[in-house]
Amino acid sequence: MSERLKYRPFELLTNIPIEQVKKIPAPILTDIDYFSRAMERVREIKEFREIPFSPSAVPTPARKPSNDCEAAEAQKTLTEIVTGKSPVEIRNTQEYVEWAATGRGEPRSCAARKDLLNRLHRGEFSVQDYLDLHGFTLEEAEIIAGEFIMESVRRRLRCIKIIHGRGLRSPSGPVLKDALIKWLTGRMRKHVKAFATARGCDGGLGALYVLLR
Numbered sequence: 001m002s003e004r005l006k007y008r009p010f011e012l013l014t015n016i017p018i019e020q021v022k023k024i025p026a027p028i029l030t031d032i033d034y035f036s037r038a039m040e041r042v043r044e045i046k047e048f049r050e051i052p053f054s055p056s057a058v059p060t061p062a063r064k065p066s067n068d069c070e071a072a073e074a075q076k077t078l079t080e081i082v083t084g085k086s087p088v089e090i091r092n093t094q095e096y097v098e099w100a101a102t103g104r105g106e107p108r109s110c111a112a113r114k115d116l117l118n119r120l121h122r123g124e125f126s127v128q129d130y131l132d133l134h135g136f137t138l139e140e141a142e143i144i145a146g147e148f149i150m151e152s153v154r155r156r157l158r159c160i161k162i163i164h165g166r167g168l169r170s171p172s173g174p175v176l177k178d179a180l181i182k183w184l185t186g187r188m189r190k191h192v193k194a195f196a197t198a199r200g201c202d203g204g205l206g207a208l209y210v211l212l213r
Helices: 011-015 018-022 031-038 068-083 110-121 138-154 175-184
Strands: 098-100 129-132 159-163 192-197 207-212
Touching: 098 110, 110 192, 110 207, 129 138, 138 159, 138 175, 138 207, 175 192, 175 207
Parallel strands: 129 159
Antiparallel strands: 098 192, 159 207, 192 207
16 A cells, blocks of 8 residues: 555554653533533523513502501401301301392392392291202212102292202312202202202201292
8 A cells, every 4th residue: 555545643642651641631611611601502582681561460469457456356356266256157158159040930130139049048938848968979869859859849848958068078079069059050940949058057058948939
């Protein structure tokens, strides 16, 4: 082979002692070096130099008591409710429900319907019979509740009570209560004039007064 065609790129390195090669320190990179390398191709987005701000998006801070007396009164009321000294009004809870039918023969104005529901919740309509759905499956409860309402209609009862429970031990919440409301406002609607959560002495949030047509 011709001497001219030989290519020896590392030939000059053969005369360097191995000890000298070992002494060549490797470059030490700091966090700033790594950051600089990572940011080499980063470019500024001019459109983001100014971000629009809308004051209306700022939430309104909660109202603070106007004085120490008002704060003390609120604390006292809360303490009485927690300790049981002051009862909680059932109608002010999230579990309270009420419904009144609309249409021909029913109270037309909102005020009239509200008055009817208030009277029903206060127990002004005497409960003539009741049904307790505790212990029944959802399918069984639907059949039994339907039969109970139809029998009450045949007996010409005006007001009945259905105990559905609160579902506090159920991981799915008040399934039976929600289903009962669906039945009363659905397939049983033609027999129901109104319903409302019962008073505390009659089962409270675990029962419904049902006013029949």
